[in-house]
Amino acid sequence: MRLSFHPIKAFARSCWSDRTSAQGTPSVLVAGLAATLLSVGLWAVGAWEPIERVAYTSLFLVRDRLHPIQWDERVAVIAIDEASLAAYGAYPWSRDQYTQLLDRLMAVQPAAIGLGILMPEAASEDAQLADSIRLSSNVVLAIGSDPYGNFLQVSPSLIGPTEGFVRLGHVNHLSDTDGLSRQAFLYEIEGTQIAASFAIAIAEAYQHSLQNLITAEPIDVPQIRSEFLTQPHRFDRTSPLWINWPGATRQPAATSPQSQLTTLSFVDVLTDEDGDLIDQLQNKIVLLGYTSVGMVGETREAIRTPFERRIPTASIYLHAAIVDNLLNDRFLRRLAPGWALVCIALVGFGSSLVLKPLKVRGRLLVMLAALPLWSALVYGSFLTGLWLPVAAPMGASVFALMACQFVEQRERQTLMDLFQINLSPEMAKFIWQHQQELLTDGMIHSQTLRATLLFVDIRGFSAISEKLPSDILLPWLNRYFEVMTDCIMAHGGIVDKYIGDSIMAAFGGLVTQTEETTIRHSAIAAVHTSLAIIERLQDLNAEFAAKDWPQIKLGIGIHTGTLVGGTVGSRHRASYSLFGDTVNIAARLQEVTKTMAGDIRYPILLSDATYEYVHTHFQLEKRGRILLRGRTEETTIFTPTDDLSPSWERSAPASLTPLPPTTRQVPNLPANPAS
Incomplete structure (x- = not known):
């Protein structure tokens, strides 16, 4: 299926x-x-840049573990390492050593040779070195800056005889504040002159040698340089490129040889009698530079890479990485x-x-x-x-x-402000959960509701307020409001407003209710609240008596019916309010309790509409039909004489705790209250 x-x-x-x-x-x-x-x-x-730098490093480390890439096999490094310094002495060397290297390499014909060593001073061996450079015709010499920022050219005694046979490239490099080399300039601007980088010059020498090579793959470096010089909109002369490091420069022993950068010791190349070692450099791009830890520190050659963050490596590997990126067109691109x-x-x-x-x-x-x-x-x-x-x-x-x-x-505060503070935590949570049914653009939209209204009023308040001084009247009244409000909130009601000494509370007057069971729960909670108010009033009056404050007598009216609820007010002040004939009936019912003070057990009157929902939970006495003030039709009224509900139900908030079905009937009560 x-x-x-x-x-x-x-x-x-x-x-x-x-x-x-x-x-x-x-x-x-x-x-x-x-x-x-x-x-x-x-x-x-x-x-955000410091975090981006950390991300840059992390991306290389993850790639090296999951999807490692190889250094270009056409690139090799001849390292002036500790073994070479031990064999030929401390720096600076005689330039005869470089002449011997070029003569030795001539036997295998590398595609390009980059001598990444600054030679700004003249030396007696310059003539022999110049001859070897001319014979090789694919050599790149380094230019750069001293620690004070002074530009260092190649010695005239060396550059003059080799003019037309040698290329120059700057070896200056960038480091970020954390010491890592992430970017490189392909060109350096000195006044009106543009100097190619060491890597660009090597790539050009390599391109020039391609016609004599069989195995090398072509790269159109002159076109790149031409576009750089003639199309500034495509290549920004002042912006560096982001280096895509192929891998670590010091590979662990377990690393596959195919993924390592070919690195040979200077002394091994010169002493390779069998030629097996030097044969690896045939048709390769060969870069010569310092890698000895001591020499790297003394000559400002130290750099850090994503793979060598703690122990620095030599800058010759930076130029090797740039050449690798040029050959494979794999510089990183940022958005x-x-x-x-x-x-x-x-x-x-x-x-x-x-x-x-x-x-x-x-x-x-x-x-x-x-x-x-x-x-x-x-x-x-x-x-x-x-x-x-x-x-x-x-x-x-x-x-x-x-x-x-x-x-x-x-939004929550807006909603709570509209309802003021007279909500129990349970009801506040309930309101927030139903906010989509209440709020429209920060305002409670108008809706028709079916709810139960409860009106509470103090008997004889005008006479009391005339006699009490203000320093007693307000604490007395506020304490009363506090106790009554707590009772209402404890049963899931909402204090809609205070009208003088009166309290208007609603049960179920928030979200549109259509289920009869829910409306019934709200009505039952309202009657429970009225009885709790009368009970709590006894304790309150005892408290007032201890302070010699006036005693309070109440009247309560309850009616269930249709209401209109929504935001009322202006942009300066707005609040949630309930309107409709239901409000009027509840208010008129509490007024009628004044005339029945001695005839009923509790000063509480219910309408016949409320009776229909609550008569199975309370013992109610029918008090006949009366014409309420302002109405044209008579209303049947009831007053509670006892609470038949279980104790757990009497404190259950309306609409929050479901009530079990009941079939209990109160004896001697008419089935039709209107009859």
Whole structure:
């Protein structure tokens, strides 16, 4: 049997649509805009850059473990290492050593040779070295700067005889504040002159040698350089390129030889009598540089890479990495600023759209899932050479979470402000859970309700207020309101308003109720509340008597009917209020209790409408039919004489604790109260 999930999908889409629309598009936009602006602002001032640098390093380490790439086999390094210094003495060497190297390499014909050693001073051996450079015709000499920023050219005694046979390239390099070399300039501008980098000069020498090579693969470096010089819109002369490090320069023994950069010791190359070692350099791009730990420190050659963060390595490997990137066109690309803004905005607004309808736990789960998902996307893009921003989008997502929490808190506060403070914690939670049924753009929209109204009024308040001084009247009245409000809230009621000394409370007057069982629960809770008020009043009067304050007598009217609820007021002050004939009937019923003070057990009157819902839970006495003030039809009224409900039910908040069905009947009560 084939199952169809289309109805389930349709239902899910409907629920999501209802939920998101209920939360309000403006609040989602506000949260998204706030998150985006904050993240973009931090991105604009570079606050995210330290995290991006950590991400840069982490991406290389993860790739090296999961998807390692190989150094280009056409690149090799001849290292002036500790063994070479032990064999030929301390730095500086005689230039005869470099002449011997070039003569030795001539036997295997490397495609290009880069001498990454500055030679600004003249030496007596320059003539012999110049001859070897001319014979090789594919040599690149290094130029650069001293520790004081002075530009260092090649010695005239060396450059003059080799003009037309040698290329020059600068070996200056960049380091970030954490010491890592992540970027490189392909060209250095000195006044009106543009000097190619060491790697670019080597690539050009390699290109020039391609016509004599059979195995080498071509690379159109002159075209790249031409485009750089003639199309500044494509190549920014002042901006460096991001280096895509192929791997570590000091590979562990377990590393596959195919993934290592070919590195030979200077002394081994010169003493290789069999030629087996030097044959590896045939048709290769050979770079010569210092790798000895002592020499690296003394000559400012130390660099740090994503793989050598603690123990620095030699800068000759930096030039090798740039040559590798040139040969394979695999420099890292970062998003252009405009696209980065789009990315941050999409994440900010998208996160708000997803997070806003969820509860706190759901939001946290989404955030926990989003981090690995975004990391996987960044890593996948990194494998293709595109470095997506990490910190700013994730920051936008976190800010969206915070903004959603803030907006929700403001909405909650708005809702609570509209209801003032006269809500039990249970009812406050209930209201918030049903906010989509109540709020529209921060206001409680008008709705027709069926609820039970309870009016409480102090008998003889005018006479009491005339006699009491103000320093006693207000504490006396506030204490009364406090106790009565606690009783109402304890049973799930809502104090709609205080009218002088009167209290108007509603049960079920928040969300539209259509089920008779729910309406019945609200009515029962209202009657429970009225009896609790009378009971609590005895303790309150005892408290007042101890202070020599006036005693309080009450009248309570209860009616169940149709109401209109919504926000009333102006933009300066608004509150939730209930209106309708139900309010009038409840108020008139409490007025009638004045005339029955000596005839009824409790000063509580119920309408026949309320009776229909509560008569199985209370012993009620019918008091006949009366014409209430302002009405044209008579109303049958009842007064409670006893509570038949179980004790656990008497304190149960309306609409929060379901009541069990009952078939109990009160004897001697008419089935039809209107008869």
